[in-house]
Amino acid sequence: MKTIIEPFKIKTVEPIYFTTESERETKLKDAGNNLFGLKGKDVIIDLLTDSGTSAMSAQQWAGILNGDESYAGSESFYRFEAIIKKIMGFKHVIPTHQGRAAEKILFSIVGGPDTIIPNNTHFDTTRANIEFSGAKAVDLLNKDGKNPSLIADFKGNMDTELLEAFLKENHEKVPLVMLTITNNSGGGQPVSMQNIKEVRAICKKYNKPMFLDACRFAENAYFIKIREKGFENKSILEICQEMFSYADGMTMSAKKDALVNIGGFLALNDDTLAMESRNVLVVTEGFPTYGGLAGRDLEAIAIGLEEILDEAYLQYRIRTISYLGEKLTEAGVPILLPTGGHAVYIDAASFCKHIPAEEFPGQAIACALYLKGGIRSCEIGSVMFGKKDENGKHIAPDLELVRLAFPRRVYTQSHIDYVAEVILEVFEEKEKLKGYKITQEPPFLRHFTASFEEIA
Numbered sequence: 001m002k003t004i005i006e007p008f009k010i011k012t013v014e015p016i017y018f019t020t021e022s023e024r025e026t027k028l029k030d031a032g033n034n035l036f037g038l039k040g041k042d043v044i045i046d047l048l049t050d051s052g053t054s055a056m057s058a059q060q061w062a063g064i065l066n067g068d069e070s071y072a073g074s075e076s077f078y079r080f081e082a083i084i085k086k087i088m089g090f091k092h093v094i095p096t097h098q099g100r101a102a103e104k105i106l107f108s109i110v111g112g113p114d115t116i117i118p119n120n121t122h123f124d125t126t127r128a129n130i131e132f133s134g135a136k137a138v139d140l141l142n143k144d145g146k147n148p149s150l151i152a153d154f155k156g157n158m159d160t161e162l163l164e165a166f167l168k169e170n171h172e173k174v175p176l177v178m179l180t181i182t183n184n185s186g187g188g189q190p191v192s193m194q195n196i197k198e199v200r201a202i203c204k205k206y207n208k209p210m211f212l213d214a215c216r217f218a219e220n221a222y223f224i225k226i227r228e229k230g231f232e233n234k235s236i237l238e239i240c241q242e243m244f245s246y247a248d249g250m251t252m253s254a255k256k257d258a259l260v261n262i263g264g265f266l267a268l269n270d271d272t273l274a275m276e277s278r279n280v281l282v283v284t285e286g287f288p289t290y291g292g293l294a295g296r297d298l299e300a301i302a303i304g305l306e307e308i309l310d311e312a313y314l315q316y317r318i319r320t321i322s323y324l325g326e327k328l329t330e331a332g333v334p335i336l337l338p339t340g341g342h343a344v345y346i347d348a349a350s351f352c353k354h355i356p357a358e359e360f361p362g363q364a365i366a367c368a369l370y371l372k373g374g375i376r377s378c379e380i381g382s383v384m385f386g387k388k389d390e391n392g393k394h395i396a397p398d399l400e401l402v403r404l405a406f407p408r409r410v411y412t413q414s415h416i417d418y419v420a421e422v423i424l425e426v427f428e429e430k431e432k433l434k435g436y437k438i439t440q441e442p443p444f445l446r447h448f449t450a451s452f453e454e455i456a
């Protein structure tokens, strides 16, 4: 059949609360025009993030009851460790309360002043943890990935020529190379097996470990299966096993492709680094068999990691994203093409040509989508990644995007039809949108807590 249906039935429901446009105006103002400041119940469709927002399965909820809460040596930990070893194959598995805790542990050991960590594109928490350690974070995204309207299969790839040149010059300062699959900040675009292999070969040449930021490993594997020659008949598990076989370690937010609401881990092969990591873990997270998690969380992750490998789920997942993408593209809304694994990204610079980067075109669109239809999205552009030079002049990132991230197994097709309708209405009146200025901001990850004012 041509219709791809949700491969699940709904067993438990949660109400959506409806607000009027004028109520939303007040709520947004009270939140300092920052969508992170809104209460969840004041949002109709929440596409702020796909992180920790998944609907768990009946099996996972059963696992929650079955969780073993032993402080040391929990059965749930051994199930968690076993599935990670089966899919990812690393020798050491270190649970953490979420992905950034794994990053914090890793970079507090290998980072620090005078070190540089390259990546295809660093995610915001990865970059923040690297910079917090005193190290520098460098993005080496391939050229295609910087062109939002170009259709290509693997726009998340690392530019291997740049990586080679970079390591030639800086190898003494580089403790490891990261590769983010799929490339979240680069638009949820996949990385090909070929690229993973090439990055691996370059790392080998310079004797550098390669770590995967593997939050969306299953979505990446699905794209490899449908787009890369030679993988069409392989199972998702086999593709995952091959991807991880080229890496020396990984960081993971279980809030993404482990289908849970909290959790993460660090996994790696090196014994010394694992010992040092566990030393930090016991101080900041907890004992090595629970990290920052309850036994029940480990249990739910173990089950989620099995469920995410289901091809029917991944097909529905990727199709939901492309379905919204097609509706927007047909109506002329500029989006990052092709659509990626977990989100549709509006190309805010093309959508609002009249708003310059330093006036945050993405923020203008994100606020408008909330006011019009109660949709919460996330700016990924000058608010999140903008910098200032010595003279206080704004340095814009490569892309100005608004991300509509899809929680896993939460919304149905009619929710997505509604989202499309709201975006099209805002698009029709795009000339009326105004830029924003920041009135207050913290030193790190400013997008979470900054306040904004509309520029009159």
Ligand SMILES: *Cc1c(COP(=O)(O)O)cnc(C)c1O
Pocket: 051, 098, 099, 100, 101, 123, 125, 126, 180, 184, 185, 213, 215, 252, 253, 254, 255, 256, 263, 264
């Ligand atoms: C979400 C995410 C992280 C951080 O994980 P948290 O669980 O939110 O701390 C790191 N890298 C990527 C690519 C992510 O998407």
